[in-house]
Amino acid sequence: MAGLYIHIPFCKKRCLYCDFYSGTDMSQKERYIKALGREWEMRRSELGNSFVDTVYLGGGTPSQLKISELRFLFDSLFGINWAQCKEITIEVNPDDITEEYIEGLVSLPVNRISMGVQSFDDSDLLFLNRRHSSLQAVKAVKMCQNIGFENLSIDLIYGLPGQTLDSWKRNIEQAVALKIPHISAYNLIYEEGTALYRLLEAGKVAECEEDIALQMFDLLIDMLGSAGFEHYEISNFALPGCYSRHNTAYWQNIPYLGIGASAHSYNGYSRSWNVANLRQYCDKIESGNMAYILEQLTFNDLYNDFVLTSLRTMWGLDLSRVKTLYGNDRYVYCLQQAFNHIQSENLVISEGRLCLTRKGLFISDAIISDLFYVE
């Protein structure tokens, strides 16, 4: 079993906070889509005998591709048994959604939509330089549902400059009222190199106070919990059974192949990442060369990845697997490192699994890095 990630690096306009690889020049779109098919052809053997269980079209903005372009792309993914592939997600922007577009998606092997809503508050959307309004987002969700496309996820961002607990509460209420089965919510991050980071450096925006951002996270957990959502990963909430299979596989260290400019891959013992440059990517692939840099993972890398990905989820870190996969010394080390956090009730051991407590969720990065093995 393996995942396939396909990166679509086109956006109509760039959002203030975004550090994903994408651009607004569409002139190379056709060339790029052909290169994706070629890369798949060159690399699909890397998956060995594993069948593709999930496909994820991310970006960038995959909904900047026309249905005919998506069809061409899917047709070039030879060898995938679509009947066996359980989850095929496409990321969309609300203002790309029309009835015709959704019907087009229904005619493709797509069964899940992840919509970049970010906020249901127009002033937030304006600040973030999003190209849709709150009303467009609501309409897009309803349009999908009316056509029968109910396997939806939305992204939300909190901790924006000037955002209040009340306005964040209204966002969550709106998401719940729309009966969306999966919600990913992220605290705004000021990534170096983004327009937002430059504004911060220039003193033109002020970061949301950490305490307020934590209260927003707390409110999110409470409100979504009351609405029946399971908090299955630090930033992800789903109604029972509606977890993202693609992301869950990633957190379980299941191999995935990433194709397209800047896409990452992981095969259980190495990871690779493609060049984050569309023209260089196409040049390489067209001339029959790989476009990636490969990194062999050390024993410690593998242990640290296992700790990181497991602890972020509600299923936690399976201690017996730590012992089986990494040996008794590392198992003992892990428990020693966890000891103080267990005493302080940031971590708990339940049924042989080490899990973050509600209190621990708020300082998860620090806890996880304490459990890392650093030489």
Ligand code: SF4
């Ligand atoms: S957040 Fe999404 S839509 Fe905005 S620039 Fe980044 S990839 Fe494009």
